Amino acid sequence: IRKHFLTIRTFCYGCQLMGGALARKDPAQAPVGRSLLTLSEQLSHCRTILRLFDDLAMLTYSCQYGMGAKEDDFTVRWLSVLNNLADQLYYPCEHVAWAADTEIIRANSQKWWALSMALWGASLLLGIARSLKILALLRRKLQTQPSSPEELRAQARAEALTILSNAADLANAIHWLPPGLLWAGKFPPWLVGLMGTISSLAGLYQTYVKGGAGTV
Numbered sequence: 001i002r003k004h005f006l007t008i009r010t011f012c013y014g015c016q017l018m019g020g021a022l023a024r025k026d027p028a029q030a031p032v033g034r035s036l037l038t039l040s041e042q043l044s045h046c047r048t049i050l051r052l053f054d055d056l057a058m059l060t061y062s063c064q065y066g067m068g069a070k071e072d073d074f075t076v077r078w079l080s081v082l083n084n085l086a087d088q089l090y091y092p093c094e095h096v097a098w099a100a101d102t103e104i105i106r107a108n109s110q111k112w113w114a115l116s117m118a119l120w121g122a123s124l125l126l127g128i129a130r131s132l133k134i135l136a137l138l139r140r141k142l143q144t145q146p147s148s149p150e151e152l153r154a155q156a157r158a159e160a161l162t163i164l165s166n167a168a169d170l171a172n173a174i175h176w177l178p179p180g181l182l183w184a185g186k187f188p189p190w191l192v193g194l195m196g197t198i199s200s201l202a203g204l205y206q207t208y209v210k211g212g213a214g215t216v
Contacts, residue, residue: 010200012043017193
């Protein structure tokens with residue numbers, strides 16, 4: 001299921017990247033660019049609706065993880081707990097924003113979108129900090145446990161990809177915040193598409209690598 005969601009996400013941002021580039025550089029290709037941007041927008045709506053059903057899965061994961069008792073490192077444990085909390089709060093905020101946009105409920109959707117983006121950004125920052133800490137721990141293990149370097153290097157590559165993916169998503173999350181904060185509202189469509197495509201491809205690669213490892 002995760003592969004399907006990531007495939008939709010990659011296609012969504014890929015259309016935005018190509019559509020934004022075509023509409024920007026070549027006036028003759030502008031109609032094609034606008035069509036791709038429209039397709040990207042519809043796929044984004046599709047992803048928003050699919051996330052309406054993610055709350056229970058996220059809650060199950062958060063409950064299973066709990067307070068991170070299985071984690072050996074205190075910092076990794078609490079970064080993970082806070083990351084799970086930000087993710088858990090993100091979903092209902094986005095649902096309210098979507099419901100307000102579609103006039104299912106009466107609410108100020110802009111405030112709820114801003115809150116959901118802030119929670120997503122917080123989750124991404126926590127994820128980056130967690131991966132950086134894990135990388136530091138892996139580097140220490142490589143120095144003290146030279147007997148299994150390949151496994152540790154594989155874990156390090158996975159964490160590096162997570163940092164790349166989260167950093168690209170964080171750039172977009174800041175862009176979607178209310179104007180006035182850093183580069184909020186300043187990205188052209190092709191740059192949003194590029195950041196999202198980088199993040200999605202990194203996620204797809206990690207998912208397929210894990211899947212391949214599980215089938216051997």
